[in-house]
Amino acid sequence: MTLHDRVHDVTERLRERSRDSRQAYLDRLRRAADKGPHRSTLSCGNLAHGFAACGVTDKQALKGDVVPNLGIITAYNDMLSAHQPLERFPELIKQAARQVGGVAQVAGGVPAMCDGVTQGQPGMELSLFSRDVIAMAAAVGLSHNMFDAAVYLGVCDKIVPGLVIAALTFGHLPAVFIPAGPMPSGMPNDEKARIRQLYAEGKVGRAELLEAESQSYHGPGTCTFYGTANSNQMLMEIMGLHLPGASFVNPNTPLRDALTAEAAKRALAITALGNAYTPVGEMIDERAVVNGVVGLHATGGSTNHTLHLVAMAAAAGIKLTWDDIADLSDAVPLLCRIYPNGLADVNHFHAAGGMGYLISELLDAGLLHGDVMTIWGQGLDNYRQEPKLTHDGAVVWQPAAKKSHDESVLVGRDIAFSPNGGLKMLTGNLGRAVIKTSAVKPERHVIEAPAVIFHSQDDLMAAFKAGELEKDFVAVVRFQGPQAIGMPELHKLTPPLGVLQDRGFKVALVTDGRMSGASGKVPAAIHVTPEAACGGPIAKLRDGDILCVDAVAGTLTVKVPEAEWAKRTVVTEDLTSSHYGLGRELFAAFRAAAGPADQGAHVFGGTL
Known part of the structure; x- marks a missing residue:
C-alpha cells in the first residue's frame, strides 16, 4: 500500500x-x-x-x-x-x-x-x-x-x-x-462515571462511591x-x-x-x-x-x-x-x-x-x-x-482477525467512527493548548462564555458546592503548569463540570495543567503554554473576559480589545503551599528546570 x-x-x-x-x-x-x-x-x-x-x-x-x-x-x-x-x-x-x-x-x-x-x-x-x-x-x-x-x-x-x-x-x-x-473487566466505566457524578451532586454518599470504585478497580x-x-x-x-x-x-x-x-x-x-x-x-x-x-x-x-x-x-x-x-x-x-x-x-x-x-x-x-x-x-x-x-x-x-468481532468497539478504515482521532491543537492570543474532542458532543466543540478564574482545583470545587457556577462559563484553572506546581492532572474537576453541563449550561475548562487520557465529555483546553508561572497570556485573564474555545477552527482566544490586552499586566501567585509537603520540597530543581509543555515538559534541557 x-x-x-x-x-x-x-x-x-x-x-x-x-x-x-x-x-x-x-x-x-x-x-x-x-x-x-x-x-x-x-x-x-x-x-x-x-x-x-x-x-x-x-x-x-x-x-x-x-x-x-x-x-x-x-x-x-x-x-x-x-x-x-x-x-x-x-x-x-x-x-x-x-x-x-x-x-x-x-x-x-x-x-x-x-x-x-x-x-x-x-x-x-x-x-x-x-x-x-x-x-x-x-x-x-x-x-x-x-x-x-x-x-x-x-x-x-x-x-x-x-x-x-x-x-x-x-x-x-x-x-x-x-x-x-x-x-x-469490572463495573462498566459509564456506570462508574455516573456514580461519580451523583456523588458530586450529593445524591449518593461516600460508601456508595467507594463501592463503585472498588468494583471498577478490583x-x-x-x-x-x-x-x-x-x-x-x-x-x-x-x-x-x-x-x-x-x-x-x-x-x-x-x-x-x-x-x-x-x-x-x-x-x-x-x-x-x-x-x-x-x-x-x-x-x-x-x-x-x-x-x-x-x-x-x-x-x-x-x-x-x-x-x-x-x-x-x-x-x-x-x-x-x-x-x-x-x-x-x-x-x-x-x-x-x-x-x-x-x-x-x-x-x-x-x-x-x-x-x-x-x-x-x-x-x-x-x-x-x-x-x-x-x-x-x-x-x-x-x-x-x-x-x-x-x-x-x-x-x-x-x-490476526480479518474482520472486527465487535464493530461497536473496533471498526475497519472504511467505516471509521470519525474522520480523525479528535486530538487537536489550539492556537490563539492565549498561547497554545491541546484539546481532545472524541468524547465531546459536536455541539460542544465551540464554547464561548465568560471566564471564571481559579488558582487551584479546590477553589473551583468550593465554588461549585456553594452554587456559584450555575451559569455559562469557561473555568480557567491556572498556575498548574510544570514550573508552577508540576502540572498535575485535574480529574477532580470532571464530575462537577459534567454536572453543570448536564444541567444545560455551556461549560469548558482552560488550564495550564493536565487532564490526561481519561479526558471526558466536557471540552477542555489543556497544557496551555506559555504557562501562567512563566508570564504566559493566561496570567493576564480576568473574571468576565469572554473566552472562545473553538475545537473546529483550532483556536483559543480571549475577546479583549488589543489595546487593552497589551496594557494588562500578568497576575502572580504565591505557590509556596504547593512547594512543601509529601516530598514536594525535593523537586524545586525540577520545577526550575522544567521545559514548556509543547517541548515535552522535561527537565533535561538541551541534553535531549
Whole structure:
C-alpha cells in the first residue's frame, strides 16, 4: 500500500528538522556499540562485584564475554494494581534466559506512582516529574555496564515514557518492553462515571462511591479504561517494542507468562553477540515515532502523549512538534470506541481484534510506515498477528482477525467512527493548548462564555458546592503548569463540570495543567503554554473576559480589545503551599528546570 501523502510529508519534515540532532545521537550510539560486549571493559574487581550474588552457573557464564547478560529494569511495587503482577517476572525472565544460554539480572528498580491514588491530592504534583526520575533511576541501574540488552517492566502513565527515555539514552542496547496486562473487566466505566457524578451532586454518599470504585478497580492488572496506561501499551506495540499481540493479555494467565519468557528470549537473540543485533536507538527512528502518533489518533489515545511522545522522541534526537501531531490528526480516522470515547474497555477491544486488526487496517490504509525495524524483525507486517498457546504451552503466532468481532468497539478504515482521532491543537492570543474532542458532543466543540478564574482545583470545587457556577462559563484553572506546581492532572474537576453541563449550561475548562487520557465529555483546553508561572497570556485573564474555545477552527482566544490586552499586566501567585509537603520540597530543581509543555515538559534541557 502506498504511504499516505500526509504521513509521508510529516515524516520528511520531521526527518529534515531532526537531521543534525539525530545524527549526533546516532554517532554517540555507534561509538558505544563499537566497544562490543561491555563486561570486557570492566576490571576484575568491577566484574567480581557485578556477579558476586549470582549462582555458580550464572557466575561462570559471566566470567567471559560470550554469554549475553540481560538487564532487567523493573517498576514493580504491590500497591499499584498494574505493577503488582511484575513481582513474578524477574524469575520467569531468568529461567527463560538460562534456557537459551544467557543470564539475566535485575539491574535496578524505578519508582512507580499511581495517578489514581493521587488524583486531586498534593502527591499528584510529583506525577509528571516522576517520568524524568524514572528515566534517571533506570540509567543508574544500567550504568554498571554489565548488560548486552535490557528488558523494561512497566505499565502506567509516566512509567513507560520514563523507561523509553532511559532505553533510548542507552540506545546501543537492544530493548524489549514487557507488559503486565489489564485486569479483567469490572463495573462498566459509564456506570462508574455516573456514580461519580451523583456523588458530586450529593445524591449518593461516600460508601456508595467507594463501592463503585472498588468494583471498577478490583484486582491485579492495569485499569481497563483507555487512559494513558493503556495508550502506553498500544504505543509500545505499534512502535515495535512489544512482541506482536502482547499488549492486552490479562496478567497471571499461562499466555501472559509464556509471552514474558518469549520476550526475554527475544531480547537475548538481538544482542550484538548474535546475528540480529537491533539497538533500540537505531530502531526508534522518525518513522517509528510517526507510527506512534498515528496509533494515538486512531485509538483516541491519551492527551498526555502530546507531552510524552515529544520527550521520548527527543531522547533519540528527533524533534517532534505539536504541529506534526495536529497535522497527522487530520489524516487518521478514529477506529476505536473505548471508554471514555465509548462504553467498551480494553478487554473488549482486545477481544474484538485488538492490536493485530488495528495495525492491519492502518497498514492497508497507508497510514503506517511498514518498513520499520522492530524487536520482532524487519517490517510491521510481523504485527498483523496474535499469540496463542499450543497444548504443550508453547507460544505460536497466528494471523490476526480479518474482520472486527465487535464493530461497536473496533471498526475497519472504511467505516471509521470519525474522520480523525479528535486530538487537536489550539492556537490563539492565549498561547497554545491541546484539546481532545472524541468524547465531546459536536455541539460542544465551540464554547464561548465568560471566564471564571481559579488558582487551584479546590477553589473551583468550593465554588461549585456553594452554587456559584450555575451559569455559562469557561473555568480557567491556572498556575498548574510544570514550573508552577508540576502540572498535575485535574480529574477532580470532571464530575462537577459534567454536572453543570448536564444541567444545560455551556461549560469548558482552560488550564495550564493536565487532564490526561481519561479526558471526558466536557471540552477542555489543556497544557496551555506559555504557562501562567512563566508570564504566559493566561496570567493576564480576568473574571468576565469572554473566552472562545473553538475545537473546529483550532483556536483559543480571549475577546479583549488589543489595546487593552497589551496594557494588562500578568497576575502572580504565591505557590509556596504547593512547594512543601509529601516530598514536594525535593523537586524545586525540577520545577526550575522544567521545559514548556509543547517541548515535552522535561527537565533535561538541551541534553535531549
